[in-house]
Amino acid sequence: MISPAWGRSGTLGDGGERLLLAAIALYVVVFCVLPLARLFTEALVPTGDSGLHLIGQVLDSRSAQRALWHTVEAGLAATAISVVLGTAMALLVGLTDVRWPALIVFLLLLPTLVPAQITAVSWLELLSPNSLLLGPLGYAPPPGSGNPLHSREGIVALLGIEHATMVFLAVRAGLRGVPRDLIEAARAAGAGPPRIIWTVVLPLLRPSIIAGAALAFVAAIGNFGIPALLGIPGRYLMLTTLIYQRLNGFGPSVLGEVATLSMVLALLAGAGLLVQGLMTRGRRVEIEGTGADGALFGLGRARWWIEGTAWLTLLVMGVLPLVALLASSLVAAIGVPLSLGTVTLENYAFAFGHGATRRAFVNSTLLALAAALGTVAISVPFAYLVLNRRNLVARLLNGVADAPFALPGIVLSIAAILTFLPPLPLVGVSLYNTIWIILIAYLGRFLAFGLRPTLAGLAQMDRTLEDAARVAGAGTLRRLWTVVLPHAAPAAMAGGILVFMGAFNELTVSALLWSAGNETLGVVVFNLYDEGNANGAAAVAVLTVAATLAIALLTTLASRRLPRGVLPWQA
Amino acid sequence: MASLTLERVTKTFGATRAVDAVTLDIASGAFVALLGPSGCGKTTLLRLLAGFERADAGSLRLNGSVLDGPGVHIPPERRGLGMVFQSYALWPHMTVAENVGYALRVKRVGRAERARRVEAALAAVGLEGLAGRRPAALSGGQRQRVALARCLAMEPPVVLLDEPLANLDVHLRDTMQAEFRRLHRETGATMVHVTHDQAEAMALADRVAVMRDGVVCQVDTPRALFECPADAMVATFVGKGTLVPVTVTGAVPSDGGTCQADLWGVDIRARWDGRARSGSARACVRPEGLALEPAGTPGTVPARVLAALYQGAATLVTLAPEAAPDITLTARLTGADAPEEGQRVGLRVLDAWVL
Ligand SMILES: Nc1ncnc2c1ncn2[C@@H]1O[C@H](COP(=O)(O)OP(=O)(O)O)[C@@H](O)[C@H]1O
Numbered sequence: 027m028i029s030p031a032w033g034r035s036g037t038l039g040d041g042g043e044r045l046l047l048a049a050i051a052l053y054v055v056v057f058c059v060l061p062l063a064r065l066f067t068e069a070l071v072p073t074g075d076s077g078l079h080l081i082g083q084v085l086d087s088r089s090a091q092r093a094l095w096h097t098v099e100a101g102l103a104a105t106a107i108s109v110v111l112g113t114a115m116a117l118l119v120g121l122t123d124v125r126w127p128a129l130i131v132f133l134l135l136l137p138t139l140v141p142a143q144i145t146a147v148s149w150l151e152l153l154s155p156n157s158l159l160l161g162p163l164g165y166a167p168p169p170g171s172g173n174p175l176h177s178r179e180g181i182v183a184l185l186g187i188e189h190a191t192m193v194f195l196a197v198r199a200g201l202r203g204v205p206r207d208l209i210e211a212a213r214a215a216g217a218g219p220p221r222i223i224w225t226v227v228l229p230l231l232r233p234s235i236i237a238g239a240a241l242a243f244v245a246a247i248g249n250f251g252i253p254a255l256l257g258i259p260g261r262y263l264m265l266t267t268l269i270y271q272r273l274n275g276f277g278p279s280v281l282g283e284v285a286t287l288s289m290v291l292a293l294l295a296g297a298g299l300l301v302q303g304l305m306t307r308g309r310r311v312e313i314e315g316t317g318a319d320g321a322l323f324g325l326g327r328a329r330w331w332i333e334g335t336a337w338l339t340l341l342v343m344g345v346l347p348l349v350a351l352l353a354s355s356l357v358a359a360i361g362v363p364l365s366l367g368t369v370t371l372e373n374y375a376f377a378f379g380h381g382a383t384r385r386a387f388v389n390s391t392l393l394a395l396a397a398a399l400g401t402v403a404i405s406v407p408f409a410y411l412v413l414n415r416r417n418l419v420a421r422l423l424n425g426v427a428d429a430p431f432a433l434p435g436i437v438l439s440i441a442a443i444l445t446f447l448p449p450l451p452l453v454g455v456s457l458y459n460t461i462w463i464i465l466i467a468y469l470g471r472f473l474a475f476g477l478r479p480t481l482a483g484l485a486q487m488d489r490t491l492e493d494a495a496r497v498a499g500a501g502t503l504r505r506l507w508t509v510v511l512p513h514a515a516p517a518a519m520a521g522g523i524l525v526f527m528g529a530f531n532e533l534t535v536s537a538l539l540w541s542a543g544n545e546t547l548g549v550v551v552f553n554l555y556d557e558g559n560a561n562g563a564a565a566v567a568v569l570t571v572a573a574t575l576a577i578a579l580l581t582t583l584a585s586r587r588l589p590r591g592v593l594p595w596q597a
Numbered sequence: 598m599a600s601l602t603l604e605r606v607t608k609t610f611g612a613t614r615a616v617d618a619v620t621l622d623i624a625s626g627a628f629v630a631l632l633g634p635s636g637c638g639k640t641t642l643l644r645l646l647a648g649f650e651r652a653d654a655g656s657l658r659l660n661g662s663v664l665d666g667p668g669v670h671i672p673p674e675r676r677g678l679g680m681v682f683q684s685y686a687l688w689p690h691m692t693v694a695e696n697v698g699y700a701l702r703v704k705r706v707g708r709a710e711r712a713r714r715v716e717a718a719l720a721a722v723g724l725e726g727l728a729g730r731r732p733a734a735l736s737g738g739q740r741q742r743v744a745l746a747r748c749l750a751m752e753p754p755v756v757l758l759d760e761p762l763a764n765l766d767v768h769l770r771d772t773m774q775a776e777f778r779r780l781h782r783e784t785g786a787t788m789v790h791v792t793h794d795q796a797e798a799m800a801l802a803d804r805v806a807v808m809r810d811g812v813v814c815q816v817d818t819p820r821a822l823f824e825c826p827a828d829a830m831v832a833t834f835v836g837k838g839t840l841v842p843v844t845v846t847g848a849v850p851s852d853g854g855t856c857q858a859d860l861w862g863v864d865i866r867a868r869w870d871g872r873a874r875s876g877s878a879r880a881c882v883r884p885e886g887l888a889l890e891p892a893g894t895p896g897t898v899p900a901r902v903l904a905a906l907y908q909g910a911a912t913l914v915t916l917a918p919e920a921a922p923d924i925t926l927t928a929r930l931t932g933a934d935a936p937e938e939g940q941r942v943g944l945r946v947l948d949a950w951v952l
């Protein structure tokens with residue numbers, strides 16, 4: 027809705043506000059709008075081509091059709107797994123008196139902290155014929171047989187587990203919106219917990235479940251680490267991996283073709299996001315009384331059975347693969363059994379000595395830092411304009427800022443290549459093959475990631491605090507600096523940390539944008555594993571996971587000083 | 598010294614006419630209360646004065662110069678008005694002194710002068726010695742005073758107050774009312790005070806503007822408002838008046854302010870403004886203007902007692918007149934024995950006002 031005062035003289039705000047708006051618009055246009063618009067035009071009207079026939083050509087190719095089918099098939103199957111796992115866990119934690127719910131939530135959120143390529147490496151290590159954990163137990167696949175994860179089923183399983191968290195968070199939030207009375211009324215009517223869940227809770231949760239499922243689907247089809255490490259050797263290509271292979275094999279000459287493939291992927295993701303949007307629209311109804319989040323049902327005699335199943339699932343899902351990863355990082359070579367005598371820190375020494383790996387630590391840290399700082403700097407004024415002035419332009423930009431984060435990362439990489447491969451106007455240098463193109467892509471990709479916590483935090487600020495500053499005569503920039511910034515700072519910091527963690531672990535975007543000397547940690551883990559140095563890859567992965575978990579832990583400890591709803595894993 | 602002039606100021610939110618063609622003159626140095634039930638548009642009107650909202654129609658002037666009108670809207674930061682918020686809106690990350698001195702800083706008042714004025718403002722509200730505290734370390738009453746001091750430090754020509762006492766307990770409220778009156782006297786600022794509490798409005802203001810559904814129904818002194826309400830809404834909202842149907846039978850020759858009227862067949866005397874014509878009308882009666890006598894006393898209205906509510910200094914008796922049992926009248930009795938529930942009594946009208 028347009029604010030009634032908008033567009034009439036004297037209400038556009040002062041010069042400071044216009045300055046802010048211009049800066050934000052520039053940021054969003056350069057990092058978000060321009061690349062995606064470029065991708066769109068390239069896919070429809072490729073450079074040096076006058077018609078739409080490339081689309082037809084690309085979609086006619088067997089490999090593209092197969093990849094599209096694989097993407098849909100694996101995406102849907104993985105979503106089914108995510109829905110079952112995520113919903114079951116949300117009901118368990120949200121409705122029953124299960125013990126140690128906080129630990130369960132932490133284990134469920136682990137996949138969001140561990141990047142996909144590391145999840146993939148961990149699972150591959152766990153289930154390989156040389157598995158250090160399953161081997162001694164006699165459960166490892168027979169030597170000489172392939173890794174069972176190099177298959178469609180392997181990809182589906184891992185994608186399903188990886189994105190169960192999204193369904194879990196959506197359903198958990200949905201539960202808080204289900205009036206407790208409705209469940210208690212069903213109890214009073216004599217229904218037992220299973221019947222209540224089936225006839226009352228699940229029907230009421232359906233929009234939340236569908237919204238969570240749509241997000242999980244979008245994430246699954248956009249995932250790169252898992253289908254790359256599992257599917258390329260397993261000859262099961264999805265759209266992401268097909269794009270990667272084509273561009274890696276043939277270079278920028280196939281940009282038109284991969285742009286078309288990216289558009290197809292973006293459209294699939296767009297369909298998912300549309301479903302999610304429809305399901306969450308207008309759902310923010312205030313419920314009367316309390317929501318159904320609390321120990322409504324006692325587990326009773328089923329406790330051991332249910333808790334046992336839950337812990338086993340969580341252990342297998344989240345903990346075992348990481349243990350396998352750790353084990354692999356501690357032996358010298360594939361096939362060496364793990365024992366006190368064979369434990370070695372050689373791989374860690376390698377990680378610090380190997381040129382590309384050392385560079386990657388520096389590159390990823392600097393890139394993540396720069397992305398975090400840039401995002402924080404723009405997020406505070408951005409959130410302020412979106413919230414406080416009901417500024418139409420700012421709200422429009424806010425909607426656009428979501429796109430690079432919501433769409434698959436590989437789509438953004440292609441968009442960035444298309445936009446920044448040609449020499450920049452005025453300066454005449456190309457950013458392709460430099461670290462700057464990665465930073466630009468990160469600034470676009472992670473803007474929403476940093477902006478959302480800032481919006482959530484600032485939304486809780488009492489608006490009259492700013493009104494009071496206006497009455498005192500302060501202009502926009504002064505109010506922003508003296509009143510808004512101190513309130514937004516904790517949430518913006520949290521947003522910055524999230525951006526840092528996301529960028530530090532990132533592979534999907536940098537997989538296509540890196541160049542010799544400009545490697546990222548994600549790229550190094552991927553390449554090391556690809557070259558057959560699984561143990562070196564494991565060591566680097568362990569180090570990045572440890573760094574990420576340490577940051578997450580510190581942030582959580584500091585979260586008492588944060589506004590509610592800022593950290594996604596505490597939502 | 599500053600006067601405010603509102604001319605047919607209107608503000609709509611979607612389908613809601615929050616402020617509907619309000620015309621109001623606020624004289625320089627006046628203490629005006631905006632009184633009305635919750636949701637009647639008081640806050641919106643105050644925010645229009647402050648500049649946070651923009652009028653859809655009409656105009657607002659300060660000392661004759663337009664603040665808000667067709668093609669003009671001076672933003673709040675350039676109006677120089679003082680405002681005290683219902684939530685106090687103290688900046689939690691600043692000390693009391695920083696809060697109070699903020700506007701002076703914005704105006705680039707020198708350090709020494711600023712310190713002096715901050716100190717003076719804090720002294721004016723009796724908060725010397727708390728300059729270094731943070732708002733979180735203050736009690737509700739102290740926060741209220743800081744908010745007031747922050748507003749006074751600007752030395753504003755007009756002070757806008759939005760239900761400033763609503764969050765205080767009863768005892769503090771009385772103290773702060775006295776403070777407001779004193780500060781009004783000392784500063785000479787024009788004050789516009791929003792409240793839904795009629796006792797507060799009556800106690801504080803020289804003039805009270807009663808609002809309903811975005812419309813200002815009557816602007817008058819507290820006494821005139823109570824004794825001569827202009828319409829049914831004011832009559833019932835202020836002083837718990839009840840409306841009864843009367844037939845005016847003629848003026849009382851010796852007294853231009855009084856008329857002869859018929860109430861359910863009983864001849865009564867009522868005040869009127871003379872403009873009201875003879876015939877059917879409505880009159881406002883208040884608990885203080887009714888007395889009980891034994892049933893059947895000549896000149897009294899037969900009624901039945903519904904309930905008697907003992908309140909210490911007085912007893913509130915609710916009654917249904919036998920001629921119109923669906924009307925409920927309330928009489929306030931002091932001293933006398935309370936009647937029984939269901940008892941038949943004679944109701945004497947001592948005072949009534951013909952609308
Ligand atoms: N920003 C707004 N948007 C929509 N409606 C509003 C807004 N502010 C006030 N209103 C509506 O205008 C009417 C008057 O509100 P308000 O001025 O706050 O009343 P009061 O202060 O007398 O309680 C109410 O019906 C309220 O719901």
Ligand SMILES: [Mg+2]
Pocket residue numbers: 636639640
């Ligand atoms: Mg109000």
